[in-house]
Amino acid sequence: MTYATVMVSLALDQPNEARLQVAGELAERFEAAIVGVAAAQFAPPLYFTDGAEAQALIDEGEASIKRRLAGLEAQFRAAVKNRGGHAEWRSAVDYPARFVTAQARCADIVVSGGQSPAFSDAFSLASPKDLVMQAGRPLLVVPDRANWLDLRNVLVAWKDSPEARQAVADALPMLHKAKDVIIVEIPEQGDDRSAVMAGVSDVAAWLGRHGVTATARVLEAAGNETPAARLEKVAGDVGAGLIVAGAYGHSRFRELILGGVTQYLVTQTARSVLLSH
Incomplete structure (x- = not known):
């Protein structure tokens, strides 16, 4: 048994360096493809309006998310350059847990960051607890302070x-x-x-x-x-x-x-x- 495809779940407003480092190591060790995945959903403010003003607010919110996802893609591609085999990026304006668990069908293992005990925002973060219960794949949870995968x-x-x-x-x-x-x-x-x-x-x-x-x-x-x-x-x-x-x-x-x-x-x-x- 080996890992032929490693998926790494990235998050907005979270440190991603450690999970990218470990996912890249796994791809190298097992000569695996690596897939980066991220999603976020626009959360309308509590004072939400309607009509044309509401649509403009939604459009701008979704455009902002797309720009930030593009930034995550750039970070992913820079981190995995020359590591492992084929590299692929997938992202969407969607609820993160729903999108990541759907994409996990193409992977042997999913790499994620940890989660603080505080309440997590389902609009911008795929909780590792949700991923391990729903993805149907093993989940490797990497602490933000990790700089390598220690298998000694x-x-x-x-x-x-x-x-x-x-x-x-x-x-x-x-x-x-x-x-x-x-x-x-x-x-x-x-x-x-x-x-x-x-x-x-x-x-x-x-x-x-x-x-x-x-x-x-x-x-x-x-x-x-x-x-x-x-x-x-x-x-x-x-x-x-x-x-x-x-x-x-x-x-x-x-x-x-x-x-x-x-x-x-x-x-x-x-x-x-x-x-x-």
């Missing part, structure tokens, strides 16, 4: 679920290039530790048959510590440059209230994360 130590945050199984399969091309791969599961209270260890060992053996040497570990149950906090500590201890995990989502309202490991993974700023749903 990769942490697989395992949970015996369809999402985690898909994430490990989607990450295989990167795991082949990793120096050390550690599979970690944080059991829940009352779980049979030996059964959990058998499951993690199965994953390590499966990876071994694909040519990836991995170490299996089962931690103590989180107790008073949240699973996200425990995962952060382990990632720091092993020096993980990349976390691989399944993405678990509820409704937007419930996710906002409950938070959770997926919420943490798309907002943390220390390392890149590959998520699959």
Whole structure:
């Protein structure tokens, strides 16, 4: 398995340098095509008028978006020049999440920036949470401070679920290039530790048959510590440059209230994360 096409999602009013750098690296490593994609929708002001004045306002707003998208295209082409194979740009005046998830049909993996915990504007930003739940492709979330894709130590945050199984399969091309791969599961209270260890060992053996040497570990149950906090500590201890995990989502309202490991993974700023749903 390899990545034949890498897609990178760019955003207005957001730093794009890190995601462009990592997407370019992926295209080079796998001799892949690279597709840049961006969209934004004009948001009428609250004091919106009607008639000819309204149409003029809409026209100017959409023209401004098109100019800014052209600027993103120029940034994309400058960043990926001489990197990887074929380079292509796609953009539209549209809701970003809707446009990017539609275009993801042509890609093997989508690269996005992270998201701050603050409210995000659906008119100008394709939220990584929306992308991973809707795109049907693995999402590589790159922190704004990243300047390369560090695959020396990769942490697989395992949970015996369809999402985690898909994430490990989607990450295989990167795991082949990793120096050390550690599979970690944080059991829940009352779980049979030996059964959990058998499951993690199965994953390590499966990876071994694909040519990836991995170490299996089962931690103590989180107790008073949240699973996200425990995962952060382990990632720091092993020096993980990349976390691989399944993405678990509820409704937007419930996710906002409950938070959770997926919420943490798309907002943390220390390392890149590959998520699959």
